[in-house]
Amino acid sequence: MSRKLIFCCIMLLLAGAMLTTWGAVPEVQAASLEEAIAQAPQGTDKGHIDPNAAPGYLGIPGGKQINLVLAFFWAMWVGWVFSTVGAFGGIMAGVGHISIFGLGAYAKTFKDTAPTLNKFITDSIRVSNQWLVGLSAAVSSVNYAKQKRLIVPLGLFLGLGSLLAAFLVVYTTMGKVKFSQYQGWFGLIVFVIGGFMVYEMTPKGQASKKKAKEAVKAFEAAVKQKGDITQQGVKTTRFSLASTEISFFGQTFTFSPMWAFVGGFFISAISSFIGVGGGFLYVPFLTSVVGLPMFVAAGTSALAVLISMILSIINFMIKGVTVYWIMIGVELVGIFIGSMIGPRTGKYIPEKGLKWFFIALACYVGLDYTLRGFFNIRIFG
Secondary structure, three states, X not given: OOHHHHHHHHHHHHHHHHHHHHHHOOOOOOOXXXXXHHHOOEOOOOOOEOOOOOEOHHHOEOOOOOOHHXXXXXXXXXXXXXXXXXOOHHHHHHXXXXXXXXXXXXXXXXXXXXXXXXXXXXXXXXXXXXXXXHHHHHHHHHHHHHOOOOOHHHHHHHHHHHHHHHHHHHHHHOOOOOHHHHHHHHHHHHHHHHHHHHHHOOHHHHOOXXXXXXXXHHHHHHHHOOOOHHHHOOEEEEOOXXXXXXXXXXXXXXXXXXXXXXHHHHHHHHHHHHOOOOHHHHHHHHHXXXXXXXXXXXHHHHHHHHHHHHHHHHHHHHOOOOOOHHHHHHHHHHHHHHHHHHHHHHOOOOHHHXXXXXXXXXXXXXXXXXXXXXXXXXXXX
């Protein structure tokens, strides 16, 4: 079975699973934060709101207190991760918000006592992840474009395909997804993609990547010799909607902008559902289906993510989802710094090293969150 067919099967499987989830969740009208708080029982017990307690996350009385110093440094890490490989920034942002800052456990306390507030916090976490990824994608796109490691036509068509999906997901899932469902699907999707990336590293998965290997070899040699990588960077040699050709370090690569549009739609539908940028899906698509080297896929993924994040964030905010601006403001500063560092340091890291490192992250996060969300089993602390 070809890599393209395997990837398409994964996309269809995950999309079908998401549609099943949407259909199984009762239709409800999204409530404002004030309405969600008002519907919660008052008191000092777990899952209650104590009106006399100090405000915390989202200004909720007795809400989770966020360590802003930790938020700053975690955001730097998130920015570096995403800007280095064009993937996993949203996932790392989600890990920070859900686990490191404890917002996941906090949301779960309202599962039975105040389900509307549970869902509101879940939506807030989703769009908070997207704010971080959106800024990182913007900074990364500029930096990769300067280094000529970004295929603008491909990134644009992936991004355009994502716009409709981002719009549909926000309006069909906002206020309907319980935190346990969100966490479970978050983990399952990450875990499946981690398994796909493992396959990509096998001899069979590497068999038809001769051009990408040659381009990587030439790129790494130029970096080692401290040469000007822009001279052999991305150049569009032929453009049409049916087939576009680009060159990178002596190798030519072709892709169909129309198929990129379709791929962007499915990828954005899945990534918007779990509140991340989608780079963890764009990068396998670009390296496996299109056959690009990682050094080009990262920048191209960043541009596609940027386009989808802009619309998704706007949709969430217009519909009344709010974020904790004190936390987000601090995180955006960290994101900017990390995203400036990533493209400048990532070129010195061997491609295989980058892939194996993030495969390990995908498997760790995916398995842990899948078991927590669907079965309430914690295996990693």
